[in-house]
Amino acid sequence: MSSGSKRWWALGLIALAQFMVIMDTSIIGVALPRIQAELGFSPENLSWVFNAYVVAFGGLLLLGGRLSDLLGARRMFAAGWLVLLVGSAVAGLADGVAVELAARAVQGAGAALIAPSALTLLMMLFGGEPRELTRALALYGAAAPAGGTAGVFLGGVITEYISWPWVFYINIPIAALAVLATPALMPAGGTRRGSLDVLGAVTVTVGLGAAVYGIVRAPEVGWAAGQTWLVLAAAVVALAAFVAIQASRREPLMRLSIFGAGNLAAANVAQLLLGGAWIPMWFFLNLYLQQVLGFSAFPSGAALLPMTILIMLGMIALAPRAIARFGPKPMVVTGLAVLAVGLGWLALVRPDGTFTVDVLPASLVAALGMSLAFIPSLGTAISSARPEEGGLASGIVNTSYQIGSALGLAAMTAVASAAGADQLGDLPALTDGYSAAFLAAGITAATGAVIAGITLRRTRRQPVADAETVTVG
Numbered sequence: 001m002s003s004g005s006k007r008w009w010a011l012g013l014i015a016l017a018q019f020m021v022i023m024d025t026s027i028i029g030v031a032l033p034r035i036q037a038e039l040g041f042s043p044e045n046l047s048w049v050f051n052a053y054v055v056a057f058g059g060l061l062l063l064g065g066r067l068s069d070l071l072g073a074r075r076m077f078a079a080g081w082l083v084l085l086v087g088s089a090v091a092g093l094a095d096g097v098a099v100e101l102a103a104r105a106v107q108g109a110g111a112a113l114i115a116p117s118a119l120t121l122l123m124m125l126f127g128g129e130p131r132e133l134t135r136a137l138a139l140y141g142a143a144a145p146a147g148g149t150a151g152v153f154l155g156g157v158i159t160e161y162i163s164w165p166w167v168f169y170i171n172i173p174i175a176a177l178a179v180l181a182t183p184a185l186m187p188a189g190g191t192r193r194g195s196l197d198v199l200g201a202v203t204v205t206v207g208l209g210a211a212v213y214g215i216v217r218a219p220e221v222g223w224a225a226g227q228t229w230l231v232l233a234a235a236v237v238a239l240a241a242f243v244a245i246q247a248s249r250r251e252p253l254m255r256l257s258i259f260g261a262g263n264l265a266a267a268n269v270a271q272l273l274l275g276g277a278w279i280p281m282w283f284f285l286n287l288y289l290q291q292v293l294g295f296s297a298f299p300s301g302a303a304l305l306p307m308t309i310l311i312m313l314g315m316i317a318l319a320p321r322a323i324a325r326f327g328p329k330p331m332v333v334t335g336l337a338v339l340a341v342g343l344g345w346l347a348l349v350r351p352d353g354t355f356t357v358d359v360l361p362a363s364l365v366a367a368l369g370m371s372l373a374f375i376p377s378l379g380t381a382i383s384s385a386r387p388e389e390g391g392l393a394s395g396i397v398n399t400s401y402q403i404g405s406a407l408g409l410a411a412m413t414a415v416a417s418a419a420g421a422d423q424l425g426d427l428p429a430l431t432d433g434y435s436a437a438f439l440a441a442g443i444t445a446a447t448g449a450v451i452a453g454i455t456l457r458r459t460r461r462q463p464v465a466d467a468e469t470v471t472v473g
Contacts, residue, residue: 026151056108058402059205065395080113142315156301207238264384273448276408314371328376335373342366343442
């Protein structure tokens with residue numbers, strides 16, 4: 001195998017990694033009703049099948065990025081696949097709520113090792129050639145939202161024709177193949193001396209987890225309840241402790257001054273709000289298809305396939321050309337605005353609606369917005385950091401997207417429940433709840449467009465142009 005073709009095979013494995021870690025956030029969507037029935041989840045706690053993965057993923061991403069910088073990206077990439085394999089096996093075998101949620105958290109921990117190391121390996125392979133790097137980032141970027149939407153489709157096929165545990169078992173052969181292929185395809189990179197900020201990793205994970213838990217539980221126990229405010233206060237204290245720890249450590253998990261680098265902070269805010277709008281959309285759209293329109297698992301997954309196709313086309317064919325012509329800032333702002341329009345359109349869903357009228361056109365508009373905003377915000381965040389902090393930068397941007405997803409879903413779940421989505425069997429009430437969630441997600445995307453318009457500094461250069469000198473590893 002020539003060195004040139006080897007690089008593109010390696011990119012294929014990196015893209016597969018991104019596809020898989022994001023797919024694992026969505027593949028359970030169609031299976032949720034059956035998981036709920038067989039394992040005994042309450043309606044209020046069902047979203048934790050998603051959130052247990054995302055909170056562990058997002059909370060540990062900074063640690064994963066730091067480990068990638070210190071111990072080597074290739075080593076952490078392989079280790080992450082092994083952890084994901086174990087978590088997937090346990091999740092499929094789970095016979096109760098506690099085991100299922102614990103296994104989902106283990107899956108998230110594996111993903112937290114895979115995601116930043118994958119992005120670091122991509123920069124090592126293509127960072128010396130900006131044009132190829134843009135192309136590689138386009139393929140990598142397309143794998144994320146495509147994985148999220150394709151997961152819904154695959155989850156439908158598996159749930160309908162096999163059984164729900166296979167939405168987890170599907171990871172096992174793929175993870176085994178990735179572990180075997182990594183030594184042959186990935187560059188070895190190097191290691192660096194340094195210490196691990198374990199306390200920082202613990203406090204940020206606890207803080208983010210408590211914030212999500214408090215928001216999810218609030219509709220059930222009440223927003224004015226002491227329990228709600230106690231949990232949210234604990235979240236604030238833990239996150240404040242994390243910031244204080246980072247400010248005082250010589251080798252922190254996350255160097256706070258990194259946010260002063262270029263557009264890194266602004267791009268991460270865009271990624272956070274993008275995740276906060278996009279993930280709740282597919283979560284509630286899937287529930288609308290099944291619980292209101294009466295779709296079974298397979299048709300529900302197939303109904304979202306047009307979104308997957310449009311996202312892949314947009315990411316690979318449209319977004320790189322648009323970024324080269326207009327620059328990253330206009331594309332981030334435009335993409336978030338278009339996503340907001342699509343979500344606002346979805347908020348018009350009806351109890352007696354149809355797929356072709358209520359779902360298809362609005363979901364395609366939302367998918368177009370996602371495909372325009374994702375790559376430029378991702379590329380801007382990565383290229384803003386110092387080369388030797390590539391793992392940290394990729395960990396931060398992945399954290400922003402995943403925590404935005406978790407907090408966005410928690411908030412939209414609270415909104416939907418307050419508007420009637422907890423009244424199973426009552427189609428008008430369910431529709432009102434889902435409509436409210438779509439509208440709130442649309443407001444989130446619109447807010448992201450406004451903030452990006454104000455905070456991102458405009459440049460005609462491609463967001464990864466500075467990567468010409470990157471040798472992360």
